[in-house]
Amino acid sequence: EVQLLESGGGVIQPGGSLRLSCAASGFPFSSHAMTWVRQAPGKGLEWVSTISGRGVSTYNADSVKGRFTISRDNSKNTLYLQLDSLRADDTAVYYCAREKTVGTPENYCYYMDVWGDGTTVIVSS
């Protein structure tokens, strides 16, 4: 069964750091790009970061650039998100998602077909 399981969330003071993990199982992990999406309380979905299958390429939202770092360990089938310099507006449920593609290499459409249940980060003093 294809599964993603996030962990590492918690309550942290402003300016603090946290590392989120997403353990993947049931599929060839290194064959898929992976993404983090977050959702602040009562708000919509916000894309955070994406990493390619081999970890060579990363993409980040402007709101987290320079503060959050996405990485992966394909030998452990695990995705990470390092959160530094946390602010109150980073409070959210953080989801990891598997990216899948359709189309040709010149014209791939990416979509998130499998999601974890999320881990909650609360930034508060």
Next chain:
Amino acid sequence: DIQITQSPSSLTASVGDRVSITCRASQSISTFLNWYQQKPGKAPKLLIYAASSLQTGVPSRFSGSGSGTVFTLTISSLQREDFATYYCQQSSLTPITFGQGTRLEIK
């Protein structure tokens, strides 16, 4: 950045109704548009990818259409389990952007 405007923001309907939700992109995104359903306290679930392809296991009453800048998600005959929040998402260019969401409620 590509802006996605989703409408309506909320919708009240009855079981058996046909409903449509629209997303408009600020520039052409071909068919790089996906739709998700989210229920309270749960992770989003993929419904439609590449504008019109139905994800495996999703009931055929869900359909998607559109290309370029205007896209539509249609539910042909609402079932009780369809009452949820729906999001569109463009994957044409980073930053990936989502619509603001449409909350579908029971009349």
